[in-house]
Amino acid sequence: MIPETELDELAGQGHGATETAPQLLADKVRQFVDRTRKAKRSTEPITDIKLQADKSWNGTEYRSYPPGPVELTVVRYSIPPHSSLPWHTHIAPNTAFVMSGSLTLLNIDGVTHTFHAGDAFAESVGDEHRGYTEDEGAEVVCTYAGAADVPLSIPTGRALD
Numbered sequence: 099m100i101p102e103t104e105l106d107e108l109a110g111q112g113h114g115a116t117e118t119a120p121q122l123l124a125d126k127v128r129q130f131v132d133r134t135r136k137a138k139r140s141t142e143p144i145t146d147i148k149l150q151a152d153k154s155w156n157g158t159e160y161r162s163y164p165p166g167p168v169e170l171t172v173v174r175y176s177i178p179p180h181s182s183l184p185w186h187t188h189i190a191p192n193t194a195f196v197m198s199g200s201l202t203l204l205n206i207d208g209v210t211h212t213f214h215a216g217d218a219f220a221e222s223v224g225d226e227h228r229g230y231t232e233d234e235g236a237e238v239v240c241t242y243a244g245a246a247d248v249p250l251s252i253p254t255g256r257a258l259d
Contacts, residue, residue: 149193154222156209160191161223166245173250175238177201182230185256190244192221199236201229206256226254 202212206226
């Protein structure tokens with residue numbers, strides 16, 4: 099246990115120098131549970147913005163939308179364990195939200211990032227990439243801000259490694 103002389107009260111933190119770490123953790127858990135219960139009882143809508151981006155997951159900047167009449171598309175993908183999407187590119191900006199499981203994205207430069215259930219990410223435009231799963235599959239919902247007659251993705255034909 100840390101001696102009281104080594105602890106300082108943090109203004110606005112709701113704890114004093116005599117509390118221990120387990121007490122602080124318990125207090126934080128109780129506060130979280132209380133907030134969750136209140137939120138569930140609330141009659142007001144709760145807004146939780148998952149993503150706002152002007153760049154993709156790997157830093158590729160969005161420049162514009164494809165020309166033509168606007169067409170918004172929402173797709174739910176079910177990707178089995180130990181499988182891969184083909185190498186592809188996108189013309190239109192799009193986002194993804196991982197509903198369950200995990201999905202790893204790999205771009206042509208070898209950069210990878212794994213997204214897990216609850217994660218949202220901005221897909222890349224004009225950047226060749228693919229997604230794959232490992233021991234667990236993934237359920238992913240993608241939204242595409244495209245144009246009529248513009249494909250959601252364009253396979254590049256590159257062989258999977």
